[in-house]
Amino acid sequence: MFDITAPLTPGAISPGGEPLSLQKQLTERIQQAILSGHLPAGSSLISSRTLAKELGVSRNTVVNVYEHLAAEGYILADRQGTRVASLSGADRKNVSPVSPDTPAVRLADRLRPILETPLQPVHDALLSPGMPAIREFPLAAWRRSLDRAVRQLQSHSLGYSEPAGERTLREAIATHLYVARGVRCDVSQIIVTEGAKQALELCVTLLTDPGDTVWMEDPGYRGAKAAFSAGNLHTVLMAVDEEGIRVPKDAWTTHTPRLIYTSPAHQYPTGAVMSVARRLALISKASRTGAWLIEDDYDGDFRHSGGPIASMQGLVSHTPVLYIGSFSKTMFPSLKLGFLVLPARVMAQAKTVLNEILRNGQQLQQMAMADFMKSGEFGRHLGRMRRLYRERQRILREALIADFSPDQILGGKSGMHLTLKLAAGDDDKRIAELAHQHGLGVQALSSFCTRPGAVSGLVIGYGNTSSNDIPAAIGMLTDLIKQGRNVKTCRS
Amino acid sequence: MFDITAPLTPGAISPGGEPLSLQKQLTERIQQAILSGHLPAGSSLISSRTLAKELGVSRNTVVNVYEHLAAEGYILADRQGTRVASLSGADRKNVSPVSPDTPAVRLADRLRPILETPLQPVHDALLSPGMPAIREFPLAAWRRSLDRAVRQLQSHSLGYSEPAGERTLREAIATHLYVARGVRCDVSQIIVTEGAKQALELCVTLLTDPGDTVWMEDPGYRGAKAAFSAGNLHTVLMAVDEEGIRVPKDAWTTHTPRLIYTSPAHQYPTGAVMSVARRLALISKASRTGAWLIEDDYDGDFRHSGGPIASMQGLVSHTPVLYIGSFSKTMFPSLKLGFLVLPARVMAQAKTVLNEILRNGQQLQQMAMADFMKSGEFGRHLGRMRRLYRERQRILREALIADFSPDQILGGKSGMHLTLKLAAGDDDKRIAELAHQHGLGVQALSSFCTRPGAVSGLVIGYGNTSSNDIPAAIGMLTDLIKQGRNVKTCRS
Numbered sequence: 001m002f003d004i005t006a007p008l009t010p011g012a013i014s015p016g017g018e019p020l021s022l023q024k025q026l027t028e029r030i031q032q033a034i035l036s037g038h039l040p041a042g043s044s045l046i047s048s049r050t051l052a053k054e055l056g057v058s059r060n061t062v063v064n065v066y067e068h069l070a071a072e073g074y075i076l077a078d079r080q081g082t083r084v085a086s087l088s089g090a091d092r093k094n095v096s097p098v099s100p101d102t103p104a105v106r107l108a109d110r111l112r113p114i115l116e117t118p119l120q121p122v123h124d125a126l127l128s129p130g131m132p133a134i135r136e137f138p139l140a141a142w143r144r145s146l147d148r149a150v151r152q153l154q155s156h157s158l159g160y161s162e163p164a165g166e167r168t169l170r171e172a173i174a175t176h177l178y179v180a181r182g183v184r185c186d187v188s189q190i191i192v193t194e195g196a197k198q199a200l201e202l203c204v205t206l207l208t209d210p211g212d213t214v215w216m217e218d219p220g221y222r223g224a225k226a227a228f229s230a231g232n233l234h235t236v237l238m239a240v241d242e243e244g245i246r247v248p249k250d251a252w253t254t255h256t257p258r259l260i261y262t263s264p265a266h267q268y269p270t271g272a273v274m275s276v277a278r279r280l281a282l283i284s285k286a287s288r289t290g291a292w293l294i295e296d297d298y299d300g301d302f303r304h305s306g307g308p309i310a311s312m313q314g315l316v317s318h319t320p321v322l323y324i325g326s327f328s329k330t331m332f333p334s335l336k337l338g339f340l341v342l343p344a345r346v347m348a349q350a351k352t353v354l355n356e357i358l359r360n361g362q363q364l365q366q367m368a369m370a371d372f373m374k375s376g377e378f379g380r381h382l383g384r385m386r387r388l389y390r391e392r393q394r395i396l397r398e399a400l401i402a403d404f405s406p407d408q409i410l411g412g413k414s415g416m417h418l419t420l421k422l423a424a425g426d427d428d429k430r431i432a433e434l435a436h437q438h439g440l441g442v443q444a445l446s447s448f449c450t451r452p453g454a455v456s457g458l459v460i461g462y463g464n465t466s467s468n469d470i471p472a473a474i475g476m477l478t479d480l481i482k483q484g485r486n487v488k489t490c491r492s
Numbered sequence: 493m494f495d496i497t498a499p500l501t502p503g504a505i506s507p508g509g510e511p512l513s514l515q516k517q518l519t520e521r522i523q524q525a526i527l528s529g530h531l532p533a534g535s536s537l538i539s540s541r542t543l544a545k546e547l548g549v550s551r552n553t554v555v556n557v558y559e560h561l562a563a564e565g566y567i568l569a570d571r572q573g574t575r576v577a578s579l580s581g582a583d584r585k586n587v588s589p590v591s592p593d594t595p596a597v598r599l600a601d602r603l604r605p606i607l608e609t610p611l612q613p614v615h616d617a618l619l620s621p622g623m624p625a626i627r628e629f630p631l632a633a634w635r636r637s638l639d640r641a642v643r644q645l646q647s648h649s650l651g652y653s654e655p656a657g658e659r660t661l662r663e664a665i666a667t668h669l670y671v672a673r674g675v676r677c678d679v680s681q682i683i684v685t686e687g688a689k690q691a692l693e694l695c696v697t698l699l700t701d702p703g704d705t706v707w708m709e710d711p712g713y714r715g716a717k718a719a720f721s722a723g724n725l726h727t728v729l730m731a732v733d734e735e736g737i738r739v740p741k742d743a744w745t746t747h748t749p750r751l752i753y754t755s756p757a758h759q760y761p762t763g764a765v766m767s768v769a770r771r772l773a774l775i776s777k778a779s780r781t782g783a784w785l786i787e788d789d790y791d792g793d794f795r796h797s798g799g800p801i802a803s804m805q806g807l808v809s810h811t812p813v814l815y816i817g818s819f820s821k822t823m824f825p826s827l828k829l830g831f832l833v834l835p836a837r838v839m840a841q842a843k844t845v846l847n848e849i850l851r852n853g854q855q856l857q858q859m860a861m862a863d864f865m866k867s868g869e870f871g872r873h874l875g876r877m878r879r880l881y882r883e884r885q886r887i888l889r890e891a892l893i894a895d896f897s898p899d900q901i902l903g904g905k906s907g908m909h910l911t912l913k914l915a916a917g918d919d920d921k922r923i924a925e926l927a928h929q930h931g932l933g934v935q936a937l938s939s940f941c942t943r944p945g946a947v948s949g950l951v952i953g954y955g956n957t958s959s960n961d962i963p964a965a966i967g968m969l970t971d972l973i974k975q976g977r978n979v980k981t982c983r984s
Contacts, residue, residue, distance in 0.1 A: 073767030103782030158824035275565030290595030332650035336853025361828025
């Protein structure tokens with residue numbers, strides 16, 4: 001194996017299926033011989049002329065191999081000839097296989113909250129929350145927008161793109177937000193992101209340092225918790241009631257926040273709508289203390305009862321609100337397009353760093369999305385989906401009311417999910433596990449909650465489940481809830 | 493303005509160009525009246541019947557408006573009639589305009605290093621480093637790959653996608669890395685990222701906590717410095733010589749690292765090739781101390797002299813190397829596709845968290861990229877670009893050698909840039925500034941360096957500058973260098 005004069009194999013093929021040239025074979029062979037210690041430091045290599053003759057290859061091949069090995073530092077060539085370089089005693093034998101005292105892999109501490117309560121996503125299952133009706137998505141119209149975006153690609157658009165995102169899409173978003181959500185902003189305040197999660201991470205990167213305090217709704221969106229924990233923030237959990245996040249009076253002084261996470265239009269997952277009194281109180285306190293309010297408007301476009309609840313962002317001028325939106329539910333999840341609207345005075349400061357912390361790697365989707373919005377397809381799609389989800393929610397309510405009290409059913413003013421409250425003693429995680437085994441994607445309410453035992457319930461999505469499938473699925477779920485209770489009883 | 497019985501404007505248009513329904517106009521008018529204090533808390537609203545008559549609209553319109561306002565918490569409706577809700581004294585007058593004691597915007601401390609030395613990117617200028625020959629990119633072939641990807645989109649691919657990236661692309665990357673770079677990995681070890689920067693950020697998120705030590709090449713890649721500073725790591729700068737990063741012996745104990753950033757194939761920006769002895773020493777020490785080596789292989793595909801320098805990742809089994817690659821230079825910058833190859837034992841641990849920290853928002857580009865690689869277009873393109881860049885480098889060297897000593901020209905064994913060393917007294921930042929004013933995108937070597945006065949020079953790209961344009965551009969640059977010297981002399 002380490003006889004460097006052994007015949008080479010013309011036409012050899014690598015494990016990857018590519019031809020291995022004689023030059024490459026010889027290079028690797030000599031490298032192996034040196035790394036394994038079979039050619040020790042200081043030993044002479046035979047001359048290129050002799051080696052070429054022995055191997056039956058052109059002298060040029062061997063000369064190239066020696067030059068390459070010299071460039072990588074394997075060998076030294078001077079007037080005395082060609083010798084193996086000293087590899088500082090750290091040759092491969094000392095390195096591999098790993099020495100027995102190699103420390104174990106230690107992931108970052110900041111990942112511990114995620115590692116400790118892993119979520120099993122079951123997106124393809126019936127009743128999965130957060131999953132829109134992808135089978136109803138107008139794929140043909142979307143392909144037309146993509147085609148137009150592909151045609152628009154010119155060589156000058158291949159260079160470094162605007163970090164905040166394609167201007168044409170930011171224009172379309174500004175108009176949509178103003179009309180549909182009452183968000184007041186200029187195109188220059190919008191940053192297009194890779195979904196809502198990147199928008200959250202940007203808020204953390206731009207405005208917090210490790211150890212800063214963030215207030216978080218509990219129960220609340222896991223993605224936000226993960227982003228805050230990844231940024232090493234000190235997360236203070238705030239309970240949620242029917243008016244949204246409930247802040248104890250003294251919290252502003254005892255746990256002064258830098259960031260406050262909220263989902264005012266439709267609290268996730270309880271569905272509470274934050275009252276205007278609470279919105280104004282939060283805005284007023286935040287403005288005074290220099291805190292920033294995150295408004296996660298994840299499903300504000302699907303309002304089912306009454307007119308749309310306007311955004312918190314647009315409530316006052318000089319807003320302290322960082323507004324986050326996403327196309328994952330209004331379009332489809334794998335698109336992973338979202339946006340962040342920064343207050344103008346934050347953007348003025350942040351502009352300098354955006355170049356070095358943003359990427360904007362979705363030029364094509366962004367151009368297609370702008371086309372989809374400006375051509376009116378997006379508005380038509382939203383209208384169709386709003387009607388579809390309204391109907392599905394109606395059927396879901398009917399099915400639930402057969403077995404549960406209306407008081408147990410939370411939310412539903414907008415979006416694609418309802419939350420079913422269970423008795424405090426019901427093990428919702430156990431029930432959700434059973435449901436997953438039976439192809440139902442409902443999530444345990446307590447898995448969105450950090451305070452143990454604070455809540456028990458099921459988050460039930462109706463976005464991806466047709467009206468025909470809902471009654472049977474809920475029938476099965478009701479059985480599983482009973483079964484989950486019995487299992488608990490048997491065990492205790 | 494706050495007379496709620498004043499006539500509405502049928503056919504009114506919003507500033508965004510959308511029709512404003514009468515219902516929306518009336519809702520906003522009453523909201524303004526309440527928020528401004530013109531309708532104080534507790535005051536009664538006139539009955540819907542009377543208001544409808546006064547406004548000349550259907551009663552239903554007013555009923556809808558009142559219901560909406562009640563849902564948002566502006567008004568309360570009960571048997572006593574409809575009254576304005578109490579907004580806890582925090583009405584809009586108290587909130588906006590911002591109170592004079594509102595704290596100023598304070599960006600995160602971790603952004604300070606970026607804010608303090610902002611880089612002016614001049615990507616479109618001649619001689620801009622890091623900018624590939626986008627005009628030579630085979631756009632027609634790329635469009636064909638995109639078209640095929642668009643055709644492949646099916647409704648079932650619209651759901652949540654694999655966080656590590658499309659499998660078909662990871663397969664193509666694994667094969668390419670094995671053949672071209674000697675990287676040994678399985679498809680499951682690859683994570684497709686939004687460019688090299690996201691790959692760096694992932695290394696930080698997965699394997700470090702704030703305050704951990706990272707070793708960084710100095711001069712070195714600014715994007716890496718930004719990622720480490722954003723992760724609140726303690727960055728220890730290591731000088732670079734002609735064999736790459738130079739680690740003082742006692743550093744392993746005095747500044748034990750968690751991460752070590754390197755660019756072994758072609759140090760950025762000095763062009764040094766890391767010797768195999770240093771590679772092995774780093775691997776050996778890192779394996780023993782539990783540190784991770786980042787190998788940023790940003791331009792390893794464009795090797796100009798000798799065979800390709802194999803990756804450090806593939807040198808030993810049980811590697812402690814986190815390998816980073818990017819398609820920004822081999823394809824084009826706005827594609828923003830890159831990848832991270834994790835050691836199998838890191839991936840085994842990290843798998844659980846990837847779902848919550850990764851996004852994968854480039855499904856379409858990933859599918860197109862896989863098609864481009866598997867159809868052979870990528871290999872053909874690399875070959876053409878390698879020949880083109882080799883020729884451009886030759887012309888650039890010739891032009892430089894007319895005015896500078898060959899000892900001043902660093903790098904060039906691979907990639908798309910050369911570095912011209914200047915005298916210690918030359919103010920390279922001033923010269924780069926002058927050059928930018930004259931349409932030349934060269935960068936000051938010292939802007940990649942944190943130790944003040946350690947280096948002076950210019951990083952000169954030849955990727956985006958045709959052979960015809962290079963001599964005149966270098967002629968101009970030579971004049972500007974002299975001019976920059978004179979300015980300095982006049983000033984001092």
